[in-house]
Amino acid sequence: MNKLLIIGFVWPEPKSSAAGSRMLQLIEQFLNQNFEITFACAAKTSDNTYDLSQLGVKTQTILLNDASFDEFVVQFQPDVVLFDRFMVEEQYGWRVAEHCQNALRILDTEDFHGLRKARELALKEGVDVIVEHLQNDTTKREIASIYRCDLSLIISEVEIDILTQQFKIDESLLYYLPFLLEPIKEEAINCYPTFEERQHFITIGNFLHPPNYDAVLYLKQSIWPLIRQQLQKAELHIYGAYESQKVTQLHNEKEGFLIKGFAEDVDIVMQQAKVCLAPLRFGAGLKGKLVDAMQNGTPCVMSNIAAEGMFGEFEPNGFIEDNLETFAQKAVELYSKAEVWKAKQNSGFKILNQRFDKANFKDEFAQKIENLSANLKSHRQNNFIGHILQHQTLQCTKYLSKWIAEKNR
Known part of the structure; x- marks a missing residue:
């Protein structure tokens, strides 16, 4: 051996x-x-x-x-x-x-x-x-x-x-x-919560990784206020290991901007959410948060850097936008339109099963x-x-x- x-x-x-x-x-x-x-x-x-x-x-x-x-x-x-x-x-x-x-x-x-x-x-x-x-x-x-x-x-x-x-x-x-x-089987997909059963937005990532903290700050200061204007009851749940004081102080219940900290089971929190947000402004490699989202049937709105290397010739499991106003608008659209949401979810399953098997x-x-x-x-x-x-x-x-x-x- x-x-x-x-x-x-x-x-x-x-x-x-x-x-x-x-x-x-x-x-x-x-x-x-x-x-x-x-x-x-x-x-x-x-x-x-x-x-x-x-x-x-x-x-x-x-x-x-x-x-x-x-x-x-x-x-x-x-x-x-x-x-x-x-x-x-x-x-x-x-x-x-x-x-x-x-x-x-x-x-x-x-x-x-x-x-x-x-x-x-x-x-x-x-x-x-x-x-x-x-x-x-x-x-x-x-x-x-x-x-x-x-x-x-x-x-x-x-x-x-x-x-x-x-x-x-x-x-x-x-x-x-x-x-x-591992490819996702049809039986598992059929057990996932539906569009109607899900609520709120999610973002996730280790806070020791600088691109993740920058993305959370960008959401807080620039993107989330635009989404919240149109979806006043929606919340953004932010998960990640190794949260520091500079992260926890971003928590604001009135704004629906909730720092949740370490996720014991990423599958559970991702399946509860309707849309995943990933507005990374720098970084490299493949993004684990997008894989987590696709594995749990959660469509995404993401930056080009977040999407890099993920999709190849396939349709993405959501929208790819760098302009913050357009990013926010696509997030609202994905959150509000069941038909669009379902199509993007199916794209994610196809990517996982054909591109990363x-x-x-x-x-x-x-x-x-x-x-x-x-x-x-x-x-x-x-x-x-x-x-x-x-x-x-x-x-x-x-x-x-x-x-x-x-x-x-």
Whole structure:
């Protein structure tokens, strides 16, 4: 049995974030490929941490900037190592490369962090994203990590295009692997609350994620007042893990703007709502809140950034609008017109079942891993930039880590 080591940025919390759900999808994929999996992480656990032992996955607490990881990885000798985001590869990638030279190194980007940063910079400046924004320090670090790995998993086709066209990264280093979801069955759909049985609006997202907080603030200050003018009894229920005081102080019952906090069961709260709002103004990757909405038959009104990479050639499960007045008007329309609402709901079911069905990806991905492992030497020979970035003269993160370890003695 092949051995997989996953080095996590955090312990998976599928109830708190899309990243947590994504990690469990990857774990399931590798379990189906008959991998023995150990999940290692230096972060602290929380009450929302998923119990990986339920899946037969072993766990290992590791330290940052500490040679104890070298001893651990030498003893484990993984066949494949999966880095959860580029920051983790920076910390541990050089150690894996030194001690497990024959291990296939995979980077799960989660989303293109450099693209998210570019959009955040452009938003603050009040301008469209230009090349200068894209070439930020986060992008430089992330792309260096992509080159140091044998394969990087990219969750959005849009991000594949940017990486190959704008940054000229060879397609052999990238692999499109979106959310891997169970199809929705007709029996489940028939049990969902109807248009008439639902009420109010919903938005959801981990408050530690800056784009989510910005979207809630944008709703509060600009969009919700316009919706509320036309639907005076409607409420907006805001759910998300790790709410801070700056979030809770937005709560206003008179305005129908209700901070609900952590959702123990996203399916229940999403099925109670009539419309999901996602006016994200920056971000990247695929949006878990839209998947949650589609899985529970809740149509959405969303920005172009929220919708990016989600729908392909399919009709969206709602309306895509960036203009705030039009956004509000479409929200009112979707909330008020049963026929429009039902059509958008059905579009969501079609997208999930045809675009993100895990059965469409599992065999091809398994074959990709098998082929790469069998031809690792020649694959790496074709990635000369990766060799350059592994050279000692450019290993700043390696020597910083060694210095910290010595200082901590």
